[in-house]
Amino acid sequence: MSDPTADLTTAAPEDDLLRRIQATGDGGREVVDAATRTPIGYAPVQTPDELEQAIARARAAQPGWEERGHAERSRLLNAAADAIDAHAEALARLLSREQGKPLNGPNARFEVGACSAWLRTAAATPLEPEIVVDDGTTRAELTYRAIGVVGAIGPWNWPLMITIWQIAAALRMGNTAIVKPSEYTTLSVLALVSVLNDVLPADVLIAVAGDREIGERLAAHPSIGKIMFTGSTRTGRKIVESSAENLARLTLELGGNDAGIVLPSADPKAIAQDLFWGAFINTGQTCAALKRLYVHDSLHDEVVAALAEVAAAMPMGNGLDERSVLGPLQNRAQFEIVSRLVDDAKANGGRVVTGGSPATQLGELFYPITLVTDVTDGVALVDEEQFGPALPIVRYSDVDDAVRSANRLDVGLGASVWGDRDEARRVATRIQAGTVWINSHGGVHPMIPFGGVKGSGYGLEFGVEGLKSVAVPHIVNG
Structure with missing residues (x-):
């Protein structure tokens, strides 16, 4: 085991990101370092009214984002990946402090690198129209369109990577997205969204930080067409209940054993x-x-x-x-x-x-x-x-x-x-x-579909199936 008294007081490149995102002491929730339990900063605690405003903005921005087309959206997602790479060390250090995972090994730097890789893959993955019948009498073509506004409710264990898993395909397909970070790793996700928004058009991607009520309202909101959730099976069941009000589509990646x-x-x-x-x-x-x-x-x-x-x-x-x-x-x-x-x-x-x-x-x-x-x-x-x-x-x-x-x-x-x-x-x-x-366990690939069965949830992420999961099928028959 490493020396807990090692000198860790070197320059902190994450400070610039913290200045962008954190609330003041009076208006936020104190966040502590997972290893040392000393303060890092203050996470904003937003209200249901602020969530309503964010959803309205995302809904207004969605048609224009979809109209840009796949090529332009993909270009912007690649630019967003470049922005992550430019801030990679700052993001990794903030993630390490807030979540606890080390910089090295398959941990913080690895996670940040996976974020840009998944964005680039979502941008590059083709989703071609499919001719399902063409018999000389009937010609039926299947394409996929944006759902609208996607709600992404993320966990604390891989907060950056799973946020990207939730939003990369959604943005690529022309949806806008509302991200609700875990209360345990709010700062890391807010920093990631801030970096992405250096490149993305206004209101295409909005983070709303808050408690459980924010997640419940997001899942039940009539303007949300899809919920992406990663977390416990117990919370997943509550999301299903909340989503019954608006019949939102769901992808649930829940607990496993x-x-x-x-x-x-x-x-x-x-x-x-x-x-x-x-x-x-x-x-x-x-x-x-x-x-x-x-x-x-x-x-x-x-x-x-x-x-x-x-x-x-x-x-x-x-x-x-x-x-x-x-x-x-x-x-x-x-x-x-x-x-x-x-x-x-x-x-x-x-x-x-x-x-x-x-x-x-x-x-x-x-x-x-x-x-x-x-x-x-x-x-x-x-x-x-x-x-x-x-x-x-x-x-x-x-x-x-x-x-x-x-x-x-x-x-x-x-x-x-x-x-x-x-x-x-x-x-x-x-x-x-x-x-x-x-002869391995747990490895994921951005082109290989991933999802659970039984109490571990339903729906697929990654690759072509992941793009389809954040879109609605549209058939022209005749």
Whole structure:
């Protein structure tokens, strides 16, 4: 683990972004550094009236934005990606401070880079008219048009990247967008939107920061044609209820409890690094992270030992420390969930291989990488989404049993199978999840559709399917 007393008082390029976006102390909510718990600044807390004004402005701007056409909108999205790249270090540092993820590894700088990459891909992805029937008598052509105003309600774990996932396709298709950031990572998202608005026309993209009421009103507003939401299944259900008033279209990327199955044909040392990052990217705070691992008896001890060896080599500490690749839990509520689930596993016979108690020497919300064995289905750490740096490792002896275990919960965002590729593919077809990765876990690509099943939500993002999801089909038949 890295030195918590390291000197982190170098120049702060994010200060310019903070000056653009933050409220005064009297008019805002104090935001603290996730690692040090010291103040960063003040996030504005906007009112329902301000939301109404923002929606009216976005609605008025939408026809003109759509009329610019795909080529011009794509040009502007590429220019917006250039603006992100120009502010990349400032955005990464602010993200690291507010969210907690380190600058290095698959973390803050990686996330900012993904933002510009996703914008560029959305701009470049073709969506051609489709001739669905042309039989000499009937000719039917399918095209896609903008919905109108899209509401984007984002999470705190990957706040910048997921905001871009929500708005890139929406803007490309001619919609305007209202972004409602998480209360936990408001400043980072406001900074991103500010940078994008250096390039985009006025009122095409508007951020409204506030509490839960703002999200509820956004989801229920009659002028909102589509809601993009990433977050918990419980909140997702509330969004569905709110959206019933306006029949808004929905894309819901909800909670997951992704299973991984290690087959007898796997090589423990060869897969250990990818297993580790599949579970512990962003210190485990990822919807599609590997959250329960089923390992065949013949390899169990070797896999556990290999994962423990990788974990021991991964430094945890303040995100601005260039040596860190693992950070704190972002908020107290999530820290308490992880602590409770690990303690419950220990009380139910779980054996802690690494970690197992808070890393108080690093700071208030640090919890070390924790591997727990000798647990089974039914233990809370296996059955509940921990969303943090604790991984239960469950023995199995029959692949059919492992598949049943993977499918037994009402979630299905992602899963993975590890071992001989052909065998793993056969097993993957039996798993109930939106994406099943082979010999990796959690990787996303801007051209590969992504979405969940069961309690993990519905709708697809990315690629051509992502463009269609933020548009309405239009058929000319005759």
